Amino acid sequence: MTIFRSKLNFFIVIIFLTSCSSMNVTEENVYSEDIKTVKASSQSQTTENISFDSMAVFANATIYFEFDKSSLTSKSIQTLKSAVNALKDNQSIKITLAGHADERGTREYNLALGQRRAEAVSDYFVLNGINKNRITVKSYGEEKPVAYGQDEMSFAKNRRVEIN
Amino acid sequence: MKKILLMIFFSNFILSELVLEITQGTEDPFRAAVIKFDGEYEITTNVDQIIKNNLTRTGEFTILDNDDLLSIPNNESEIIFNDFKILNIDYLIIGNIANDYSNIKAEYQVFDIKKGSKVRSSTVFGIPNKNRQLAHYISDGIYEEITGIKGIASTKILYVTQNKEYRLVVADADGKNEQVLLESSEPIISPSWSPDSKKVAYVSFETGMAKVFIQDIASGNRELVIENSSQISSPAWSPDGKFLSLTMYQDGNAEIYILNLINKNLTRLTNHYAIDTESSWSTKGSKIMFTSGRSGSPQLYEINLRKSNAKPKRITFDGNYNAKGSYLPNNEGIVFVHRADTNFQIALKYFDENFIRPLTESQMDESPSISPNGNVIVYSIKEGGMGLLSGVTLSGAKFKLPAKEGSVREPAWSGFLR
Numbered sequence: 001m002t003i004f005r006s007k008l009n010f011f012i013v014i015i016f017l018t019s020c021s022s023m024n025v026t027e028e029n030v031y032s033e034d035i036k037t038v039k040a041s042s043q044s045q046t047t048e049n050i051s052f053d054s055m056a057v058f059a060n061a062t063i064y065f066e067f068d069k070s071s072l073t074s075k076s077i078q079t080l081k082s083a084v085n086a087l088k089d090n091q092s093i094k095i096t097l098a099g100h101a102d103e104r105g106t107r108e109y110n111l112a113l114g115q116r117r118a119e120a121v122s123d124y125f126v127l128n129g130i131n132k133n134r135i136t137v138k139s140y141g142e143e144k145p146v147a148y149g150q151d152e153m154s155f156a157k158n159r160r161v162e163i164n
Numbered sequence: 165m166k167k168i169l170l171m172i173f174f175s176n177f178i179l180s181e182l183v184l185e186i187t188q189g190t191e192d193p194f195r196a197a198v199i200k201f202d203g204e205y206e207i208t209t210n211v212d213q214i215i216k217n218n219l220t221r222t223g224e225f226t227i228l229d230n231d232d233l234l235s236i237p238n239n240e241s242e243i244i245f246n247d248f249k250i251l252n253i254d255y256l257i258i259g260n261i262a263n264d265y266s267n268i269k270a271e272y273q274v275f276d277i278k279k280g281s282k283v284r285s286s287t288v289f290g291i292p293n294k295n296r297q298l299a300h301y302i303s304d305g306i307y308e309e310i311t312g313i314k315g316i317a318s319t320k321i322l323y324v325t326q327n328k329e330y331r332l333v334v335a336d337a338d339g340k341n342e343q344v345l346l347e348s349s350e351p352i353i354s355p356s357w358s359p360d361s362k363k364v365a366y367v368s369f370e371t372g373m374a375k376v377f378i379q380d381i382a383s384g385n386r387e388l389v390i391e392n393s394s395q396i397s398s399p400a401w402s403p404d405g406k407f408l409s410l411t412m413y414q415d416g417n418a419e420i421y422i423l424n425l426i427n428k429n430l431t432r433l434t435n436h437y438a439i440d441t442e443s444s445w446s447t448k449g450s451k452i453m454f455t456s457g458r459s460g461s462p463q464l465y466e467i468n469l470r471k472s473n474a475k476p477k478r479i480t481f482d483g484n485y486n487a488k489g490s491y492l493p494n495n496e497g498i499v500f501v502h503r504a505d506t507n508f509q510i511a512l513k514y515f516d517e518n519f520i521r522p523l524t525e526s527q528m529d530e531s532p533s534i535s536p537n538g539n540v541i542v543y544s545i546k547e548g549g550m551g552l553l554s555g556v557t558l559s560g561a562k563f564k565l566p567a568k569e570g571s572v573r574e575p576a577w578s579g580f581l582r
Contacts, residue, residue, distance in 0.1 A: 024309060026286040030297050030318075031581050035334065036384030040348035040370040068461070103546075104508065106488040106501055106530060107353050107574070108398045108411065109455055109462055111367075111374060112418035112439040115395070119416045137416065138373045138395055143351035148549060150528075 061163040063121055064156060067102070070116035072124060080121065083163060084128045097121050098162045099139040100146075102155035107141055114139030114161075121161045191560070193226045194254045194310055200230070202238050202260035207268055207295065211261065214299035217338060218317040219307065222539075223561020228253060240273060240282070248277045257306055261298070268292055272302050274309050284309040296341055301582055316535045320578040321542060322355045322364060323553065327570030332366055334381070337535075337577075339553070339565040345379060346386075353574060358401050361578040365389070365399035365408060376410055389423060390430075398441050402449045409433070409443040409452060420454055433467060434476065440465075444490045453479070453498065455487040464489045464500060480513070482520050488531065493538040499523075501530055510543045510556070523556050533577045544573040 061083055063076040072080070087093055099114030099121075118137045126132050147154035198216050201208045219225040230236060234247035237258060248256055259272030267289050274284035286305050290298035297318070304315030316337055322345075325331045332346040332355055346352060350369040357364055358378075365378045374395040379386035389408060390396055398411040408423045412430075418441045420433040434440040438458035445452055449469070456465045456476065461484050465476040480486035485503035492499065492512075502511035502520060510524045510532045528546040535542070542555045542565075551573035553565040565572070 023282055024284045024286075026284070026305060027289075028287075028301065028305075028582060029289045030291055030294065030301055032291075032382070033294070033297065034382040035343040035345065036382065037344045038346045038379065038384045038386060040346055040350070040368055042349045042370045042372075068457075104528070105462065105485060106442060106455070108442045109439060109457075109487050111353070111395075111397055112411065112413075112441045115413055115416075115418060116439065122416075139413075140351070140369070141353070141374075143353065143369065150546070150549060 063117075063161045063163070065117050065159040065161075067104070067155070067159065068113065070113065070120045072120055077124070080124050080128075084125060084130060087125065087130050087134070094134045094136070095125075096136040096138065096164045098164070099137075100144060100158055100160050100162070101142045102158040103142045103145065103150075104155065105142075107143070111139050111141030111143075114141045117159075117161045121163070193224050195226050195228065195252055196255040196257065196306075196310075197228045197230070197233055197248060197251075197253050198257045199236055199238070199259075201258075201270070201272070203262055207261045207263065207292075209295060211259075211270075211295050211299045211302070214296055214338075215257070215303045215306065218300065218303035218315075221338065221561075221563055222307065222315075223557050223559055223563075224311065243275065245275075245277060245280045253277050255306075255310055259302065263292075264289065266292070268294075268298060270298050270302060272305070274306055296336065300336060300338075304582060313539065314537045314580060316537050316540065316577075316580075318582045319536060319580060320361070321533075321553075322357060322576040322578065323544075323572055324352050324355060324574045325570045325572050326351075326551075332364070334364075345381065345384075354398055355574060355576045356399055356401060357576055357578050359403055359405045359579060361581055364576075365401065367397045367399070376408075378408075389425075390428075398443060400444050402445050403447060404449060409445065411441040411443070420452070422452075442488045446491045447493055447495045451491075453489045453491065455489070461485060462487045464498070480520075486511075490532065490534055492534060493536060499532045499534055499541055501532065510541060512541075512558075524554070529554075531574045533575050535577050536580045540577075542575040542577060544575060 097118040099118030101110035101113045122135050122137050145158045147157040198212050200212045216227045235244050237243040256275040261270045270288045276283045288301045300317040303317040307315035319337045320334050322334050330348045330352045331344050332352050333342050335342040348370050353367045355366040367374050374397045376389045376396045376399045377386050394414040400409045411418050412421050418439045420440050420443045422431045436458050440456045442455040443452050453466050455462050464480040464486050466479050467476050468474040483502050483504045487501045489498045489500035497514035499512050507527045509522045510529045512521045526545050530544045532541050532543040540557045545554045551571035553575050555563045
């Protein structure tokens, strides 16, 4: 596969150089290569103020999605209905919705897709009477998979919103 | 002629250096011979070998083994042109390296065998214990002399590795001389160079959410570019270094904004309920390209910044996924991630053509980054679930930079440094 397109320019440059002088003389200094390593200190995971009873309702609540989609399935809505009830019963609970994507596609697009999925879940909560102030929405895109295979089963497990 | 302040610095050594493999070259390469540079052992070690590797990796050179040469000249007066002519050699490179006070002084000459004359005589002042860098400078001088195009051996590549920790790493363009810029227990994505290659911008999840940081390479000083409660990602510098385009999520959806780095003013660029992200600037800074899901699948769009209230114009129509575009340095086309059917490939589209040229053929090719001379594209691939870096030149040569350990991804090519 040869797709080199600048052949014409290339010849002009050579002709120009050779017509000016028979030899190029140059002198240069190398640049400094200073580099400093930084260590990022990760903030400790904020522990949510959740009572033991409601933890049981929310632990491992995960909503799954189709490829490149952020729409809720009827199965997801069943899961979300019980979550809405638990949130209504426990007004002190705040939740974090973390959206995720499978590894196919670009990282930034997947970050945005994960956000859309988390927002879709958030919208459902708000539509069903949950105050938006109780919800934090974020995305990890494809950065935190739960399944590592390169098959549809793994991909399906990774296209998710985790409710915590 | 450049005069740059020389400073000596002992770099951090880490073990997972990349190893280079050349998988395919061009059809009609230049034939060249590189003679071992004259001088003391410590300062000449590996210099000729690094030059040979650099030239070979371009895919445009065949470097003859010195055992196959008929004579080995140590200086100009010892050259017997006929010995090289018989072997059909196009160019001969000789040189010498000496200590010059506290510096290293390398002199090299390029001879055009067919013409029977010297075409270049150059001097490079290097830093002690930095043979590799010196060799890269010499390689670039030779490459530029012979091809008329600026070489990229002295440029750097930035990328993310994941082993136990996430690391943002900078290395020579050949994958050697790795140095860590940032270490974190949380993901790092979307690294990008400032136009002067002195700073990097990236997305770090260290605060528990995607945030954009700018870090000065030499000092390690870093800053969070915008402090708010929502996530921010996908930084891209304007060619003049004054602006950073970003994806912001404060409305709950990915939208592109332009941040003025001097007065911190934010200007909104996109406004659509679909995803808008992965912005990149044209070489002159007059256009921004981005990925948008507004047509129902990810496609590339362009906004003309010179027109007020310009509407985004769709620029990709073939394939069901076209994303993460960047402009060729000559602005003649774009390079992006393309999916026609099921595989993600790196593809090129020239503006004066109405078809896409796929450049790669594996299944999960991502994150293309173009060398500053526009000749090479480095990108990430997946093999057995591991991320590796791979490269393809526009002249058709291919190479791979497999990591010895961990997963490597999201390469970003620096600007010219010499």
